Amino acid sequence: MLETGLFELNAVGAISAHRSFRAAAVELGVSPSALSHAIAGLEARLGVRLINRTTRSVALSEAGERFLARVNPALQEIARAVEDVNAFRDTPTGTLRINLKERAAHQILRPVVATYLRRYPDMNVELVIEGRPVDIVAEGYDAGVRLAEAVPQDMVAVPCGPDSRFVVVGAPAYLESAPALRSPADLLAHSCIRRRLSGGKLYRWEFEKRGEEMSLDVPGQLTLDNDLLMVEAAIEGLGLAFLSDFWVTGHLAAGTLKAVLQDWTPPFPGLRLYYPPHRHMTAGLRAFIDLLREETRSAP
Numbered sequence: 687m688l689e690t691g692l693f694e695l696n697a698v699g700a701i702s703a704h705r706s707f708r709a710a711a712v713e714l715g716v717s718p719s720a721l722s723h724a725i726a727g728l729e730a731r732l733g734v735r736l737i738n739r740t741t742r743s744v745a746l747s748e749a750g751e752r753f754l755a756r757v758n759p760a761l762q763e764i765a766r767a768v769e770d771v772n773a774f775r776d777t778p779t780g781t782l783r784i785n786l787k788e789r790a791a792h793q794i795l796r797p798v799v800a801t802y803l804r805r806y807p808d809m810n811v812e813l814v815i816e817g818r819p820v821d822i823v824a825e826g827y828d829a830g831v832r833l834a835e836a837v838p839q840d841m842v843a844v845p846c847g848p849d850s851r852f853v854v855v856g857a858p859a860y861l862e863s864a865p866a867l868r869s870p871a872d873l874l875a876h877s878c879i880r881r882r883l884s885g886g887k888l889y890r891w892e893f894e895k896r897g898e899e900m901s902l903d904v905p906g907q908l909t910l911d912n913d914l915l916m917v918e919a920a921i922e923g924l925g926l927a928f929l930s931d932f933w934v935t936g937h938l939a940a941g942t943l944k945a946v947l948q949d950w951t952p953p954f955p956g957l958r959l960y961y962p963p964h965r966h967m968t969a970g971l972r973a974f975i976d977l978l979r980e981e982t983r984s985a986p
Contacts, residue, residue, distance in 0.1 A: 696714065707721055725737055778809055780808075782812070783827045795813075798846075814827070817883075822961070830961075845958060847982060850931060854947045855928075856944060856946065857920060860920075870891070870902055874902070879920060888909070908925060917934060
């Protein structure tokens with residue numbers, strides 16, 4: 687009688703989805719060599735090749751496609767059965783891995799993550815901060831957090847908070863001694879704190895007013911790639927900074943920074959937590975999304 691483990695069956699499905707042994711291994715939590723060994727063992731017992739592998743591509747063979755089509759419904763049913771059993775636990779268990787940018791980590795850490803960990807003591811949360819675009823499935827994350835406009839179209843997105851807007855800010859002493867600002871073009875006569883993007887390019891400040899759009903490569907002696915440093919530099923009077931309102935709201939209220947050109951910076955959809963629609967949702971991720979929605983509804 688042929689003995690085939692659940693891991694091997696899931697391995698075939700993961701390789702089919704990712705077309706990559708490396709990405710499938712990340713999802714399954716094993717090394718690529720261990721995954722390759724498991725598939726080779728399964729193929730040897732079945733007596734057929736399930737995976738066609740070349741130096742450039744990985745894909746299921748015809749036999750592999752037929753095999754997966756037959757076993758996939760059973761795998762989905764097993765996953766649902768495991769989730770049904772988990773529902774009888776008092777709390778979810780496991781590790782939740784989320785990829786996000788620094789601003790998103792600050793925004794959700796206290797109201798969501800802290801509450802989540804206290805509510806579900808058997809859960810671990812790993813927040814990985816990266817500025818570059820990330821394939822959360824290929825790199826083994828349960829979810830990601832990005833601005834709505836940056837969420838891949840094939841993902842399910844859940845709002846993490848209110849709309850956002852970027853604001854041009856400067857220290858009161860700097861603005862008192864600097865040329866007047868009536869339109870974005872006036873920034874060319876100012877010292878600005880420039881932003882270096884994660885890909886290496888300099889960010890062009892973007893503005894919009896009643897359908898008119900403007901993009902400027904602003905001048906400035908200081909270039910940074912960190913929002914908190916930009917806030918500090920602006921408070922020190924080193925120039926104007928262009929930042930998300932999340933970073934400067936408290937400083938605007940305290941008077942340590944002032945906003946200018948606000949009629950040129952309209953709001954836009956804010957942060958979204960996103961995850962793949964085809965993957966079975968764990969109890970830990972479902973609980974996190976429920977809490978996120980709860981916090982979003984209760985926010986002022």
